[in-house]
Structures are given as structure tokens and as C-alpha cells.
Amino acid sequence: MSKHSKKAKAFLKDAGYSEWHDATFWAVREKRDNMSHGLPEWEQLREKASQIKLHTLSHLDQYLEQFASQAEKNGTIVHWAADAAEFNQIVFEILSSHGVKKIVKSKSMLTEECGMNPYLESKGIEVVETDLGERIIQLLGQAPSHIVMPAVHLTPDQVGELFEREGISDEIGNHDPTYLTYRARLSLRNEFLTAGAGMTGANFGIAATGDIVVCTNEGNADMSTSCPKLHIAALGLEKVIPDYDSLAVFQRLLCRSATGQPTTSYTSHFRKARPGAEPMHIILVDNGRSQWIGNQQHWKTLKCIRCGSCMNTCPVYRRSGGYSYSYFIPGPVGVNLGMLRDPRAHSGNVSACTLCKSCQCVCPVKIDLGEQIYQWRQQLPEWGTEPASKRMLCKGMSTVFNHPLLYKTATGVLPKKPFHSLKLDKDE
Amino acid sequence: MSRKEEILGRIRAVIRERYDKPSLDDLQATVFPDPLAAFIAASQTAGSKVVELATGADINETVRGLFPEAGVIASNLPEISIATLNPDTVGSAQELNGTDVGIIRGSFGVAENGCIWIPQAMKEKAVCFISENLVILLSKTEIVNNMHEAYRRVDLGDYGYGTFISGPSKTADIAQTLVMGAQAARSVTVVLV
Numbered sequence: 001m002s003k004h005s006k007k008a009k010a011f012l013k014d015a016g017y018s019e020w021h022d023a024t025f026w027a028v029r030e031k032r033d034n035m036s037h038g039l040p041e042w043e044q045l046r047e048k049a050s051q052i053k054l055h056t057l058s059h060l061d062q063y064l065e066q067f068a069s070q071a072e073k074n075g076t077i078v079h080w081a082a083d084a085a086e087f088n089q090i091v092f093e094i095l096s097s098h099g100v101k102k103i104v105k106s107k108s109m110l111t112e113e114c115g116m117n118p119y120l121e122s123k124g125i126e127v128v129e130t131d132l133g134e135r136i137i138q139l140l141g142q143a144p145s146h147i148v149m150p151a152v153h154l155t156p157d158q159v160g161e162l163f164e165r166e167g168i169s170d171e172i173g174n175h176d177p178t179y180l181t182y183r184a185r186l187s188l189r190n191e192f193l194t195a196g197a198g199m200t201g202a203n204f205g206i207a208a209t210g211d212i213v214v215c216t217n218e219g220n221a222d223m224s225t226s227c228p229k230l231h232i233a234a235l236g237l238e239k240v241i242p243d244y245d246s247l248a249v250f251q252r253l254l255c256r257s258a259t260g261q262p263t264t265s266y267t268s269h270f271r272k273a274r275p276g277a278e279p280m281h282i283i284l285v286d287n288g289r290s291q292w293i294g295n296q297q298h299w300k301t302l303k304c305i306r307c308g309s310c311m312n313t314c315p316v317y318r319r320s321g322g323y324s325y326s327y328f329i330p331g332p333v334g335v336n337l338g339m340l341r342d343p344r345a346h347s348g349n350v351s352a353c354t355l356c357k358s359c360q361c362v363c364p365v366k367i368d369l370g371e372q373i374y375q376w377r378q379q380l381p382e383w384g385t386e387p388a389s390k391r392m393l394c395k396g397m398s399t400v401f402n403h404p405l406l407y408k409t410a411t412g413v414l415p416k417k418p419f420h421s422l423k424l425d426k427d428e
Numbered sequence: 429m430s431r432k433e434e435i436l437g438r439i440r441a442v443i444r445e446r447y448d449k450p451s452l453d454d455l456q457a458t459v460f461p462d463p464l465a466a467f468i469a470a471s472q473t474a475g476s477k478v479v480e481l482a483t484g485a486d487i488n489e490t491v492r493g494l495f496p497e498a499g500v501i502a503s504n505l506p507e508i509s510i511a512t513l514n515p516d517t518v519g520s521a522q523e524l525n526g527t528d529v530g531i532i533r534g535s536f537g538v539a540e541n542g543c544i545w546i547p548q549a550m551k552e553k554a555v556c557f558i559s560e561n562l563v564i565l566l567s568k569t570e571i572v573n574n575m576h577e578a579y580r581r582v583d584l585g586d587y588g589y590g591t592f593i594s595g596p597s598k599t600a601d602i603a604q605t606l607v608m609g610a611q612a613a614r615s616v617t618v619v620l621v
């Protein structure tokens with residue numbers, strides 16, 4: 001049994017909870033379908049999005065150069081980080097050179113990937129997540145269970161009790177989501193006003209203009225950057241796209257795929273710091289990406305725009321939850337990204353797939369996620385991480401096939417009518 | 429060699445096949461027989477209230493009528509005389525906290541999703557987010573069909589910041605229950621002029 005199967009088994013013990021989990025994500029999938037069916041050009045958009053990504057990734061050297069030089073022309077300071085450690089160090093140096101003790105931050109899977117929060121905290125910097133879901137799991141000391149809805153695995157009672165413990169809500173026993181959201185708003189408002197810096201990820205970097213584009217429903221990226229005087233933006237290399245025409249295609253697909261809304265409430269473009277603020281910093285992070293682009297079989301996984309819809313539709317994700325996977329990004333794309341990151345550590349996830357390929361039917365950039373997982377499975381022997389039972393079986397079979405005498409003996413002991421006799425065969 | 433050169437060099441070394449940029453000319457994007465009606469409907473779905481300024485009506489009286497209780501009103505628009513705070517002259521963004529109504533201008537609206545393009549046109553853009561209630565003035569003749577048309581018009585202006593806003597700040601992070609008013613404006617009223 002793979003690590004994933006063991007955790008999935010534990011997840012499924014609570015039948016009521018796992019049914020709720022399944023239904024919750026399926027409902028998001030249905031909302032996404034309503035959106036896609038409402039746009040006659042949907043499939044054309046997906047095809048264009050896929051082609052733009054293939055083009056950009058295969059010219060990434062050129063687009064990154066263009067992006068960086070535009071950003072620098074805008075007065076932004078651009079940093080390049082080879083890996084997670086270097087990224088964390090750059091962030092810390094920027095913060096400490098400005099004497100910052102507390103940052104407010106909007107959701108970023110990249111900072112999660114780099115382990116930035118614990119690093120900064122170990123250096124004495126307080127990090128406050130400002131996306132409501134992220135804030136909740138931060139206070140619980142948990143990791144996100146989904147890339148778009150990080151706290152969706154929790155019930156209102158769990159959140160309510162947390163807020164009571166943290167002194168965020170004062171009406172004990174009131175676990176109404178509207179009330180809890182309001183209390184979180186008050187508490188976070190205070191953080192926005194007193195933080196020394198705001199940090200954001202980015203959904204897109206625009207090569208033609210040097211803009212960073214951040215999409216949120218809560219407006220927390222904008223709050224994080226309009227109160228503090230310092231803005232640091234972190235981008236994985238693959239986030240850069242050519243221009244506004246390309247952005248229009250992705251903007252139309254992203255939120256429809258992610259949450260089933262026609263757009264997020266805010267689609268914000270950051271080109272330079274506001275008057276009186278410090279220059280904006282952009283950190284471009286490699287951390288494996290420049291190698292993955294060279295992986296002939298798997299480089300297309302980098303097309304991902306992190307909408308999360310492959311998770312919502314995945315029958316395995318829906319019935320096993322985000323924490324059953326060993327990589328911090330779960331679901332079909334997480335299985336693939338985990339294998340690119342470290343196949344030895346994450347090959348337990350490749351069994352978390354029925355090969356139904358529902359994921360690749362919904363993926364807005366048409367990544368062949370299911371095919372990719374199938375290919376990874378074929379590659380497992382390269383790292384010696386194929387399941388032990390299968391290895392024994394294959395080993396046994398090759399021994400038998402390579403020794404004629406053994407083969408005869410082995411087949412001799414099999415029943416005359418081996419497998420088809422187990423079926424209800426009409427002519428028997 | 430700098431980090432930048434090192435990273436770019438690694439990418440150059442591994443790219444095998446270069447794919448062409450697709451043309452978007454054949455993209456058949458949705459257009460609306462009545463873009464304004466579609467924009468109003470999409471704005472309402474996103475949670476905005478849409479009002480039309482009656483002919484001859486005064487914008488200040490209209491906003492007052494919408495928010496009779498408002499104490500702090502922030503705006504730098506020349507036609508707004510009821511403002512008690514000006515985002516151009518406040519000492520810091522933090523001073524805008526506690527704003528009951530912020531009044532700003534949008535450049536154009538997008539019919540397909542209710543987005544309104546707001547280029548920063550004030551010193552402290554915080555007014556667009558920190559206000560409890562946001563009022564956006566928009567000319568009803570400035571409506572485009574979809575985001576493709578929108579991005580041909582996007583201009584960030586001198587401040588180098590702009591945002592599409594569609595409806596109030598919202599979240600469904602607690603048990604998928606939709607709640608208006610997460611971290612930014614709790615209500616958005618679009619006044620068509």
C-alpha cells in the first residue's frame with residue numbers, strides 16, 4: 001500500500017466527513033461547468049491558453065529578460081533566486097535592511113514551496129497571512145489542503161473555536177461564517193495598518209510592461225500593499241506571460257475554472273510603488289524550474305496557472321483530501337509537480353490516480369495530467385520506488401520467462417482454463 | 429556570472445523546440461447585443477448595487493441619499509463636495525481607515541463580468557479598499573464586451589497601479605459560505621453617469 005493509500009484509508013474512516021468533502025468539491029466543479037458552458041468560445045480559449053504557455057515556456061529566457069528589464073525601467077528592484085534558501089535569504093535581507101518586524105502577506109504557493117514563513121519567523125519576523133483561509137490554517141499550524149481553498153476542510157465550529165481561543169471573536173458559541181469573517185476582518189485590519197511590509201505572490205508577470213498581476217476575491221493583496229510602505233512580490237519563473245492580449249485569455253479562464261465565478265473581485269496590476277513608498281521588489285524564483293523545462297516528458301506541467309480545478313474534479317482527491325498527498329500541492333497537478341521536485345520522496349502519490357483523466361478535460365491550459373501520471377508510473381523503476389509487491393511480481397515473472405523449464409512447470413500447475421473461466425462466459 | 433545569467437543560461441541550454449506564438453485574431457469572443465444591460469446584470473451578480481444618476485440630479489445628493497449615516501467620506505474627485513477626507517492630502521494611507529464611503533472614478537466597465545477598470549488616480553490608493561463602502565462613478569457609454577477588448581484599453585497611468593474591481597470584497601473560506609466584506613470594501617455601488 002502506498003503512503004497515499006494509507007492516508008486515504010484513514011481519511012475515509014469518517015464516512016460523513018468524506019462524503020461532505022466529496023460533495024463540496026464536486027459542487028465547485030459544477031460551478032465551473034456552468035461557467036464554461038456559458039461561454040461558446042471556452043474550448044477555443046483553452047486551446048489558445050495552452051499554445052501561449054507552450055510558446056512562452058519555450059521562449060522563457062527571452063520573456064524573463066524582457067520582463068526584468070521592463071520592471072527595472074519602471075523603477076522596480078529585480079532579484080533572481082536560484083533556490084528556496086536563496087529566496088528566503090533575499091526576502092530577509094530586504095526586510096531587515098528596512099527594519100521590518102512584521103509583514104502582511106497575501107496567498108502565495110511559492111512562499112509555501114520555499115518554507116518562507118518558518119524561516120522568517122526563526123529570524124524574528126512576524127508573518128501574518130491575510131487571505132482568510134490562509135490565516136485560519138496559519139493559526140492552526142496547518143498546511144493548506146487545497147491551493148485555492150486552503151481551509152475548506154474545516155467546519156465552522158472548528159474555525160469558531162479557534163477564533164475564541166485566539167481572542168479574535170468574543171461571542172462565545174457564535175460560529176456563523178458571516179460573524180467569523182467579520183471578526184477576522186477587524187483583526188486583520190489592525191495588522192494591515194501596523195505591518196512594515198506587504199508581500200504578495202503573483203498570478204502573472206507581464207513581459208511587455210513589467211506588471212505583476214494578482215487576482216483575489218478578498219482584496220487582501222491590495223490591502224497588504226496599499227498600507228505598508230514596502231512591497232515585495234515573489235514569482236516562480238513560469239508565471240511570466242508575453243503581454244496584455246495573452247493576459248486577457250488567462251484572466252477569463254482562471255477564476256471561471258477555479259471557483260466558478262466570471263472573475264475575481266480584484267485583478268490588480270502592480271507596476272511600481274506608490275508615491276512616498278519604497279521601491280517595489282520583485283523576486284524571480286527558479287528552485288528547479290529551469291531544470292524541469294528541460295524534462296522532455298514532463299516540462300508541460302509548467303503550463304499550470306494554479307486554478308485548482310483538477311483537484312476539484314479528481315475522484316481520488318475528493319475522497320482522500322489534500323493531506324493524503326506527500327507533496328504540498330495535492331491532486332493531479334501536485335502528483336506531477338511532486339515527481340518533478342523529488343521522485344524518490346513523492347512517488348507514493350502516483351497511485352493516487354484512477355486514470356479517468358477528468359483532470360485534463362477541465363484543465364484550462366490543457367495539461368495532459370493523467371497521461372503524465374501514467375508516464376511517471378512507468379518510470380518508477382528508475383528510482384527503485386515502484387511498489388514492492390509489483391517489483392516482486394515483475395521479478396518473479398522475468399525469472400519465469402527467462403527459464404523455459406521453470407515456465408513449463410509454472411504453467412503446468414495452472415488450471416486448464418485459467419482466467420476466462422472466472423467470467424460468466426456465455427458459451428460455457 | 430550573475431544569478432540572472434546563470435538561470436537564463438540554464439534555460440537556454442535545455443530548451444529544445446521553440447513553439448510559435450498563436451494568433452488570437454480568430455478568437456470568437458462573446459459580444460453582447462446590449463453591453464450596458466449585460467454589464468449591469470454581471471455587476472449585480474458580483475454583489476454590486478447599480479444606480480443610474482437621474483438627469484439633472486446632483487451626484488453629492490445622490491450619494492448622501494444612498495448613505496445617509498455616513499460620517500467620513502473620502503474622495504479627491506472635483507465634483508464631490510461632501511468629502512471629509514482627501515486621499516491626495518492625507519499624511520498616510522492609515523489615516524483613511526474608518527472611511528465610511530470612498531468615492532472614486534472608473535474608466536470603463538466590462539460587460540462579461542462586471543469588472544471596472546480603476547487606474548490609480550490618487551496619492552493613496554488605499555481609499556479603493558479600506559473604505560467600508562465604495563462608490564464607483566462610471567460613464568454608461570464606456571462599456572466594452574469582454575476582457576480582450578478591455579486589455580486593449582488598459583492604461584495604468586503615471587502612478588503605475590490599476591485594478592479591475594467587480595463587486596465587493598468577498599470570501600467563501602469558511603465552509604464555502606459566501607460572505608461579502610472580507611478584507612476590503614463591504615459594499616460596492618456603481619453610479620452610472
Ligand code: SF4
Nearest residue numbers: 304305307308310363
Ligand atoms: S494543472 Fe491545470 S487544472 Fe490543475 S491547477 Fe494547474 S491549471 Fe488548474
